[in-house]
Amino acid sequence: MGEGLRAAWPIALGYFPVAVAFGALGAQAGLGYLWIQLTSLLVFAGASQFALVGLLAQGVPPLLAASLGLLLNLRHAFYGPALRPYLKGGPLEAFFLTDEVFALALRTLPGLSSEKRRGYFLGLGLGAYLSWNLGTALGALGAKGLLAWPRLGEALSFALPALFLLLALPHLRNPVALLAGGVALGFHLLGQTAWGLFLAGVVGLLWKEPWKGRKA
Amino acid sequence: MTLALLLLALGTFLLRFLPWRGEKSLKTGQAGPALVVALFLVSAFSPPPSSEWVRAALALLGTYLGLRLTGNLGVAVFLGAGLYGLLGALGF
Structure with a gap:
């Protein structure tokens, strides 16, 4: 597990400022600290948490807000099956399966022996989870000023795109992945990011034959 | 409100867990690489297109x-984040 925890630090670096912002948003919306923290402790899915709190603050009925949050998370249904060749999913593994944990695990698990994979994955998830919850607590308790230091907050939040770039590099010559990425980016530019990511998963899923790079 | 939180938590967990459990292998084709590239593009480029994309x-x-x-993956991420902050400070 230690190896996974150590490998989680780029994710933790990126999660922290976003989680502080989430905690601060919840506090601004008048939600109690315990409720805000419970959201991060139980849901552990950033975009849907922001959606839930934002919609509740606008007076949207709670069950509708939760349903919309779930729609944002539809893409997560693709992650487990993509990891299954390397790791069988149990409840704890599934709980930790965020976008970033999935992407990093997809890159690293194939290179590990099968005995090491579960511990590594749980370490990865735990590192991300601790950062997310620490950031939430600090944001909800009024430590938003932590990120007021010039450019610190936005610099740290760029850690996630930087990490995704490095994880995407091996796939940038895969035409299926590029097509799916183009679909996702197109929907993203139209303000429909969640649907774009879901459709990207569908595009990849429908492509049954593994793409193989041209041999020199 | 607490019910909404529990529904979102349970639903998210089931979306992650149910497709992953079980013995039967599910063919996912290129879903993994497709999603990683998609996540990269949507996280790096916020709409609408602007000079922010150059930065x-x-x-x-x-x-x-x-x-x-x-x-080193971690060091590279740290450098990228630092450069992003520096470019912002320089007015990009």
Whole structure:
């Protein structure tokens, strides 16, 4: 597990400022600290948490807000099956399966022996989870000023795109992945990011034959 | 409100868990690589297209070079994030 925890630090670096912002948003919306923290402790899915709190603050009925949050998370249904060749999913593994944990695990698990994979994955998830919850607590308790230091907050939040770039590099010559990425980016530019990511998963899923790079 | 929180938590967990459990292998084709590239593109480029994309692209280039020079994923991410902040401070 230690190896996974150590490998989680780029994710933790990126999660922290976003989680502080989430905690601060919840506090601004008048939600109690315990409720805000419970959201991060139980849901552990950033975009849907922001959606839930934002919609509740606008007076949207709670069950509708939760349903919309779930729609944002539809893409997560693709992650487990993509990891299954390397790791069988149990409840704890599934709980930790965020976008970033999935992407990093997809890159690293194939290179590990099968005995090491579960511990590594749980370490990865735990590192991300601790950062997310620490950031939430600090944001909800009024430590938003932590990120007021010039450019610190936005610099740290760029850690996630930087990490995704490095994880995407091996796939940038895969035409299926590029097509799916183009679909996702197109929907993203139209303000429909969640649907774009879901459709990207569908595009990849429908492509049954593994793409193989041209041999020199 | 607490019911909404519990519903979102349970639903998210089931979305992650149910497709992953079980013995039967599910063919996922290229879903993994497709989603990783999609996540990269939507996280790096916020709509609408703007000069912010140039800043992001430069910082991504720095991240890539950081990986080539150091071979360390974490250090490269740290360099990219630092460059992004620096470019912002320089008015990009």
